Amino acid sequence: MANNDKIYEVYRGKRGVELERKTKERIEWILNEVDTANSILDIGCSQGIISLLMAQRGQKVYGLDIQEEAIKFAENLLENEFEACKENIKFKCIDFMKFDTDNKFDCIVITEVLEHLQNPIEFLEHAKKFLKQSGRIIITVPFGVNDHPDHYSTFYLSNLVAIVEKSFEIKKVQYIGRWTGLIAINKEDTQLFSYTQEEISKLENNFLEVDWEMTKRIQTLYQNGIEANAKYKQATENYELLKQKYIYELEKNKELLQENTRLTEAKEIVTKLIQQLYGEMGDEVQILKESKALISRLETQNNYLKHENAEYRRKLSLITDTSIGKIGIKVYKLLKKIKSKLR
The missing domain is CATH 1.20.5 (Single alpha-helices involved in coiled-coils or other helix-helix interfaces)
Structure with a gap:
C-alpha cells in the first residue's frame, strides 16, 4: 500500500487555494466526527496532519503509515509542537496488516486508504480488532474517478457500503465535494445500510x-x-x-x-x-633605392653649405660694418686696381 500523499503541502496552500479550501473542509469534518473520543488509531496517517490536529485537542493518537518517509516527516512536525501535544501522540512506520496491540481504541480514522488496497474487506476486518465495542470508525475515500496509478478501486456509494458493512454498521454517509465520508459503529448485530x-x-x-x-x-x-x-x-x-x-x-x-x-x-x-x-625589375628597383640614398646625401650637403655660407656672410657683415673694416675694404679695392694696371 503505497502512499505518496502531499497533504501537508496542500494543507499549507502550496498547491492552490481551492484545493487547500476543500482539503481543510474535509479535515474539519473528520475532526468534528472524531468528537470527544479519547483514544484514536489513525491508520494511513501519511504526513500526520490530522493526527497532530487531534493531539493538539488533547486526544491520544497512534498514527500508522507504511511509508517511512511520511512517518519521518510527521515526526519532524511533531518536534515543533508543545510538550503536551508530544505526549498525546505516537507515530509508527508499519504495514497495518502486520500491526498488533492489546489496546482497543475509541475511534479509528482511515482517510484515503481503501482505494489503495487490493483487499479492503480484509483490511477493515483487521481494523475491527482494535476498535472498542460501539466504537466509531471514520472513513474517507475519493468520490468517483481519481486517476492515480496506485488506486485499485473507484468508490461512489454502493460498493463502499458493501465493503464497510461486512464489519461495521454504517450510521452516516457524507459527501464533501470530491470525497465521500462514512461513519460506522462496531456492533455485534449490525443492520444493513438503508438506501x-x-x-x-x-x-x-x-x-x-x-x-x-x-x-x-x-x-x-x-x-x-x-x-x-x-x-x-x-x-x-x-x-x-x-x-x-x-x-x-x-x-x-x-x-x-x-x-x-x-x-x-x-x-x-x-x-x-x-x-x-x-x-x-629587381635591378631597376635597386638603382632607384641607391639614387634615393644619393639624393638624400646631396640634400644633406647642400643644407650644410647653405649654413656655412650664411655664417660667412654674417662674419663678413661684422667686418664691413666697422670703420677699420671699411678702410680695409677701400685698401683692398685700391690694391686690386693697382695690380690690374701693372698687368
Missing part, C-alpha cells in the same frame, strides 16, 4: 456538484484551448515571417561571402603581380 430517498438525493446532489465542477473545468480548458490555438496560429505566422527573413538574410550573406571571396582572389592576384614585377 432511503434522502441518501439517494444526497448522492445525486453530489453528482450534480461534481458534474458542474467538471463542466466548468471543461469550459475553461476549451477556452484555454481556443486561446492556445490562436497563439499557436500567431506564432506560426511569426515563424513564417522570421523564416522568410532568415532566408533573405541568408541569401544576402551568401552574396557578401561570394563578393568577399572575389575580393580575396583579386587581392591574391595583385599580390602575385607585385611580387612578379618586383622580381622582373
Whole structure:
C-alpha cells in the first residue's frame, strides 16, 4: 500500500487555494466526527496532519503509515509542537496488516486508504480488532474517478457500503465535494445500510456538484484551448515571417561571402603581380633605392653649405660694418686696381 500523499503541502496552500479550501473542509469534518473520543488509531496517517490536529485537542493518537518517509516527516512536525501535544501522540512506520496491540481504541480514522488496497474487506476486518465495542470508525475515500496509478478501486456509494458493512454498521454517509465520508459503529448485530430517498438525493446532489465542477473545468480548458490555438496560429505566422527573413538574410550573406571571396582572389592576384614585377625589375628597383640614398646625401650637403655660407656672410657683415673694416675694404679695392694696371 503505497502512499505518496502531499497533504501537508496542500494543507499549507502550496498547491492552490481551492484545493487547500476543500482539503481543510474535509479535515474539519473528520475532526468534528472524531468528537470527544479519547483514544484514536489513525491508520494511513501519511504526513500526520490530522493526527497532530487531534493531539493538539488533547486526544491520544497512534498514527500508522507504511511509508517511512511520511512517518519521518510527521515526526519532524511533531518536534515543533508543545510538550503536551508530544505526549498525546505516537507515530509508527508499519504495514497495518502486520500491526498488533492489546489496546482497543475509541475511534479509528482511515482517510484515503481503501482505494489503495487490493483487499479492503480484509483490511477493515483487521481494523475491527482494535476498535472498542460501539466504537466509531471514520472513513474517507475519493468520490468517483481519481486517476492515480496506485488506486485499485473507484468508490461512489454502493460498493463502499458493501465493503464497510461486512464489519461495521454504517450510521452516516457524507459527501464533501470530491470525497465521500462514512461513519460506522462496531456492533455485534449490525443492520444493513438503508438506501432511503434522502441518501439517494444526497448522492445525486453530489453528482450534480461534481458534474458542474467538471463542466466548468471543461469550459475553461476549451477556452484555454481556443486561446492556445490562436497563439499557436500567431506564432506560426511569426515563424513564417522570421523564416522568410532568415532566408533573405541568408541569401544576402551568401552574396557578401561570394563578393568577399572575389575580393580575396583579386587581392591574391595583385599580390602575385607585385611580387612578379618586383622580381622582373629587381635591378631597376635597386638603382632607384641607391639614387634615393644619393639624393638624400646631396640634400644633406647642400643644407650644410647653405649654413656655412650664411655664417660667412654674417662674419663678413661684422667686418664691413666697422670703420677699420671699411678702410680695409677701400685698401683692398685700391690694391686690386693697382695690380690690374701693372698687368
